[in-house]
Amino acid sequence: MPSSVDIVSQHPHTTFAHLQDMEPPMPHPLLDSKPKITIEQVDFYYGEKQALFHITLTIPTRKVTAFIGPSGCGKSTLLRCLNRLNDLIEGTRLKGRICLDGQDIYDASMDVTDLRTRVGMVFQKVNPFPKSIYQNVAYGPQLQGIRRRAELDAIVERSLQGAGLWEEVKDRLHQSALGLSGGQQQRLCIARALAVNPEVLLMDEPCSALDPISTAKIEELLHTLKEQLTVVIVTHNMQQAARVSDVTGFFLMGELIEYDDTKKIFTNPSDRRTEDYITGRFG
Amino acid sequence: MKKLLSSGTLFIWICGLGVAASLLMVFGLLFLIMINGLGFFWPKDLVELTLKDGTTVLGEIHEREIIPHSISPELPEGKGRLLIKIGNRDLYGLDFRWVDEQDIISRAKPPDAVMLERREWGNFYGRVSRILRGDRIVASGTEASWQVLPQLIERANALQEEIQHVEKDLIGDLNYQIEQARLAIRAHELKGERDSPEIAALKRDIAHYEQIYQQYVAKLQALTDQLDDYAVVMQDTSGQETIIPIGLIIKALRPNEMDVMEKCLMYLANVWALLSEEPREANTEGGIFPAIVGTVMMVLMMSIAAVPFGVIAAVYLKEYAHQGWVVRMVRIAVNNLAGIPSIVFGVFGLGFFVYTVGGTIDQLWYPEALPNPTFGTGGILWASLTLALLTVPVVIVATEEGLASVPQEYREGSLALGATKFESILRVILPCALPGILTGFILAVARATGEVAPLMLTGVVKLAPSLPIDSHFPFLHLDRKFMHLGFHIYDMGFQSPNVEAAKPMVYVTTLVLVTVVVTLNLTAITLRNYMRKRMKGAAV
Ligand SMILES: Nc1ncnc2c1ncn2[C@@H]1O[C@H](COP(=O)(O)OP(=O)(O)OP(=O)(O)O)[C@@H](O)[C@H]1O
Numbered sequence A: 001m002p003s004s005v006d007i008v009s010q011h012p013h014t015t016f017a018h019l020q021d022m023e024p025p026m027p028h029p030l031l032d033s034k035p036k037i038t039i040e041q042v043d044f045y046y047g048e049k050q051a052l053f054h055i056t057l058t059i060p061t062r063k064v065t066a067f068i069g070p071s072g073c074g075k076s077t078l079l080r081c082l083n084r085l086n087d088l089i090e091g092t093r094l095k096g097r098i099c100l101d102g103q104d105i106y107d108a109s110m111d112v113t114d115l116r117t118r119v120g121m122v123f124q125k126v127n128p129f130p131k132s133i134y135q136n137v138a139y140g141p142q143l144q145g146i147r148r149r150a151e152l153d154a155i156v157e158r159s160l161q162g163a164g165l166w167e168e169v170k171d172r173l174h175q176s177a178l179g180l181s182g183g184q185q186q187r188l189c190i191a192r193a194l195a196v197n198p199e200v201l202l203m204d205e206p207c208s209a210l211d212p213i214s215t216a217k218i219e220e221l222l223h224t225l226k227e228q229l230t231v232v233i234v235t236h237n238m239q240q241a242a243r244v245s246d247v248t249g250f251f252l253m254g255e256l257i258e259y260d261d262t263k264k265i266f267t268n269p270s271d272r273r274t275e276d277y278i279t280g281r282f283g
Numbered sequence B: 001m002k003k004l005l006s007s008g009t010l011f012i013w014i015c016g017l018g019v020a021a022s023l024l025m026v027f028g029l030l031f032l033i034m035i036n037g038l039g040f041f042w043p044k045d046l047v048e049l050t051l052k053d054g055t056t057v058l059g060e061i062h063e064r065e066i067i068p069h070s071i072s073p074e075l076p077e078g079k080g081r082l083l084i085k086i087g088n089r090d091l092y093g094l095d096f097r098w099v100d101e102q103d104i105i106s107r108a109k110p111p112d113a114v115m116l117e118r119r120e121w122g123n124f125y126g127r128v129s130r131i132l133r134g135d136r137i138v139a140s141g142t143e144a145s146w147q148v149l150p151q152l153i154e155r156a157n158a159l160q161e162e163i164q165h166v167e168k169d170l171i172g173d174l175n176y177q178i179e180q181a182r183l184a185i186r187a188h189e190l191k192g193e194r195d196s197p198e199i200a201a202l203k204r205d206i207a208h209y210e211q212i213y214q215q216y217v218a219k220l221q222a223l224t225d226q227l228d229d230y231a232v233v234m235q236d237t238s239g240q241e242t243i244i245p246i247g248l249i250i251k252a253l254r255p256n257e258m259d260v261m262e263k264c265l266m267y268l269a270n271v272w273a274l275l276s277e278e279p280r281e282a283n284t285e286g287g288i289f290p291a292i293v294g295t296v297m298m299v300l301m302m303s304i305a306a307v308p309f310g311v312i313a314a315v316y317l318k319e320y321a322h323q324g325w326v327v328r329m330v331r332i333a334v335n336n337l338a339g340i341p342s343i344v345f346g347v348f349g350l351g352f353f354v355y356t357v358g359g360t361i362d363q364l365w366y367p368e369a370l371p372n373p374t375f376g377t378g379g380i381l382w383a384s385l386t387l388a389l390l391t392v393p394v395v396i397v398a399t400e401e402g403l404a405s406v407p408q409e410y411r412e413g414s415l416a417l418g419a420t421k422f423e424s425i426l427r428v429i430l431p432c433a434l435p436g437i438l439t440g441f442i443l444a445v446a447r448a449t450g451e452v453a454p455l456m457l458t459g460v461v462k463l464a465p466s467l468p469i470d471s472h473f474p475f476l477h478l479d480r481k482f483m484h485l486g487f488h489i490y491d492m493g494f495q496s497p498n499v500e501a502a503k504p505m506v507y508v509t510t511l512v513l514v515t516v517v518v519t520l521n522l523t524a525i526t527l528r529n530y531m532r533k534r535m536k537g538a539a540v
């Protein structure tokens, strides 16, 4: 398998050894387990321009799902469909069904703000609000009507701990969030998303602007996070996808080319284009 | 040459020149206003000039002017003439006089020359001769009389203050209450009641008030009599004598005897008097306190009306409205609104606010006062609203720019946390746009403070009998007419019978107006910088 060997040699920190050790006993052990989100035959249009073509996949509960693919292939678009953030863009249209726990999120009965508290999001561009660290984290809970100081304090502490930031900021909670480093700001954004107790966390290239140490911290975080919630992450970093995810989807020009166990995708992809992409032959 | 053009050096020089020229003009203007305005408070020395024809002139030198050779060839080159403030308007009819330097034989600064600041007729320059009580001489001789004078003036000023208190506060209150009772009776009568117990009670109240009023009048008479007890006999430079009641004198100085320290103190006292006192003598003397209060209040009320309205409009245009051709047209209209001459707004304010809205309010809520208008005439409320109309486009444009500068990531970040659009706007977007909103506020204030034309149609007056804010319920009287620094400048400078006397006041008032604008702006700018710093995370 030239592909996996290539990657290992490119990046000494990454080993796929553990993936190779255990051969897949069943074709889709993860995908068949209880799905959190099911996407059926989704077509997405920006005005006249179609950005997604018949996407069908299921995202497993309490696992990390990675979307990879070359720039402009529609990863962010699909991710933003999952919490209906694309609704903000005028002239967008979606065909097909996306269900969260079996409930169609594009149904008229769906409360969008409710959906968005259940499906949180962390963005590529680090975006803490120009408020204090405390206010950033407390923002979501306050929107839900939590006003009691003690309760908010507890949520803030829990969320910051969940994002691995508590120790670093506990003495400066009331200072501006913009005084933090880039990596700390991104973890603050994660804490902010965690504060509303989401079931799903969407991450759009959360580490693309961060240094290796901050990236490692966030990757470590993902391992603990997936015990609580379902994570969907978009990344351009193959090693990262291989390290952190359980399932990987490869996209090309708005189409889902291959969707499988991360192990399988990186060791034995069934599509030629996937192999070309992860070995760096294009994209 | 080509290189010079393409390198852009020339262009940079032209830009620099432009900036320098603008700065020069601005600072030149400020400098002129400062010099002329600040000099006004300094107690000037009194100069006594002896002229060729044997007469003398006593007064303050205000200006010196070179007479061009071409006009009077008989004079030697470089000779000029002096503008002397001779005061004593009751004697001479004019306060100012030009004296050719050619005619002056000698100049002196007599230490015993006295300047009296009076409540009427302007200053008096001369020497103290005697002090009278009725017909009896209390003190005679320049020095002896001068020794007595200060205490007498102090006593008179105290009396004046008391008279003021009785007139303004006590009788003013009483009049207000009588008027209220009268209106209440009228209201009852309009409802068709004739002799209800309420009317009887009100009539009894009025009778009671009128009794008190008589007492006050008696008290006032007693005070005024005391005031007229003493008088000072003054001698002008030619020896002519005049009797001046002490009650007419505000202060007496011998400026030629004062040292620098005393003059400095007097300077500060003069500044304070200007800022805190009411105007006298057709606004050419005394203070400008009511105009300052009127200006500041009007600007604040304008802001209260314009800023929220403009912000709401901008939020709708930017965040909610579908960005189609309608919104584009609205935007163009708003921008054009900012360019309409302000007098047009004045006419609109008069027609719409004063006559239509005010007239309707009067008919509905103040019928008892008719035919006297309450809101159906110019007043501070209508003036403020007219100016708000004038400045709202500025606020809209600035706020829209502020909103546009809020990164899209903040909106998405907020929505992704389950906020509604409204919550996002309220809690994230507007706070981030605050610097832009404050910029709009600053521009609006700068524009509104300087406007005079629309105010003249909607409520500004030369002399307002009472401030728009006082101790009578409801404390803020939106229907009252008010005074305004800008109008004050126009009125003194161009409508006053005594232009020379008003000139320094014009400069001083201009200086105060500029100071008010700068202070309001600096406050807003400081606030904005603080907000900006907070946005960048440097502070807090
Ligand atoms: N707001 C928009 N309006 C119109 N077209 C858009 C918009 N956003 C994205 N697109 C188009 O949709 C396609 C998919 O974009 P998307 O951002 O999902 O790609 P991506 O896979 O996330 O790329 P990248 O890795 O660079 O982030 C692209 O061709 C892009 O040009």
Ligand SMILES: [Mg+2]
Pocket (backbone or CB within 6 Å): A075, A076, A077, A204
């Ligand atoms: Mg993307």
